[in-house]
Amino acid sequence: MTKIAIVTGVSYPRSIGTAVCRRLAEQGVDIFFTYWRAGETWPDQLRSELKEAGVKSIGMEADLEQPETAETILQEVQQQLGVPAILINCAAFSENGSYEELDRVQLDRHYAVNMRSVFLLCAEFAKLFKEHRPADKGSIVNLTSGQSQGPMPDELAYIATKGAITAFSQSLAADLAALGINVNAVNPGPTDSTWMTDDIRQHLLPQFPMGRIGEPDDAARLISFLVGEDGYWVTGQELHSEGGFLRR
Template identity: 60%
Template sequence: MNKIAIVTGASHPRDIGTAICRRLAADGVNIFFTHWQADPAWIDEFQMEIESMRVSCEDMTIDLSNPLAAQTICQKVVEKLGVPSILVNNAAHSAQDGYLKLDALTLDQHYAVNMRSTFLLSVEFARLWKKANLKAGRIINMTSGQDLGLMVGELAYVSTKGAISAFTRSLAQELAPLDITVIAVNPGPTDSTWMNDGIRTHLLPKFPLGRIGTPDDVVKTISFLASEEATWITGQIIHSEGGFLRG
């Protein structure tokens, strides 16, 4: 029987969430992905693409800032595919701020998606797993290296994504007896939907390997961590960013 993965934030052909879905499907994993403000025609095409890999695929349009989003997602995946064994918390909210712009609304918008949805999806997943009494569960949280360096002008993003690392470490200890590993992955700056030529020109000299990371680089790490080969890795923050030089 194929494993089932929930992947949040697969809303564009070039984003990281979409690449994660493709790679896990290629690994023989059934896919349930969430998206927001995506092109409906592309969603249909993408679902057919995933199903062409001989796995099942279901999707859901959902605003992760909704306090009930985690419960809704878990109920729907069980209804459509069964109990999931892999959760990839990939979706994120990001907006430029800085000390002159930061206010309560900006913080709340970042908190709702980056922290609350990640935290609640993780515990809802674990509750399903405990009830089903299954083995070898995986929770993989995406972060952005906030403990490695500065991100000036993105105070709300930095603070809410940085909290994911602390949450990951503590949750890993709680869920180890359930045979669920919990890991965070920092892919470094990745050339997906947010980069333009100016950003690429600025970042390229900071990559000693001579190129900027792509979603395909990210998914190799995700694929490994979701596999049986990674059973002994938990409570870790994996920095897979091609030697990116900060500062």
């Protein structure tokens, strides 16, 4: 049976989610990707690129703040492509805020995207996999943000919800091992994707001992390994793909 992957957070050409789609396409995996408020032509451009790579792909605009979105995504991928064997949760919501700005609105928005959507997507994916692909191997990768490596000042709501993903992934891995699904979390470190300015790059570069800032494909290579045959034995881990980044 052809492998199908769900990849969230594919809203920009330089996103980690986009790099993951490209890497999985190289492995012959069909792609169902989600995006939010992308440019009008971007989803079609990516579909054309993946078609040229020889795989099927479907894109869906998905507001992960809405509680029913996870279930809708699983329904759509099953109808459009088939039952998925891979789930990559790249989408995230991030808004700076110290304890002085922290309020219920900020917490709820971070919770809805970074926790609830991820947890429900994992659960719905696992139930569908158990029902339709019991003889296959499956994989889940959830992106974190290095919150376990040190403090991230003025990002309280973000780091709290991202930290929950690590704990959830480690316990989910134990629950899903009997189904043949490996589950891991990946921290890509500071990545030059869609949010860095020249000032941020100049500030961060000395903290990378390898002499460059992380690129989306750095994380994508690790993720493609974890969902492939060679990485299947790895489960319940949080892996740090950040080039030895030095926190100061």
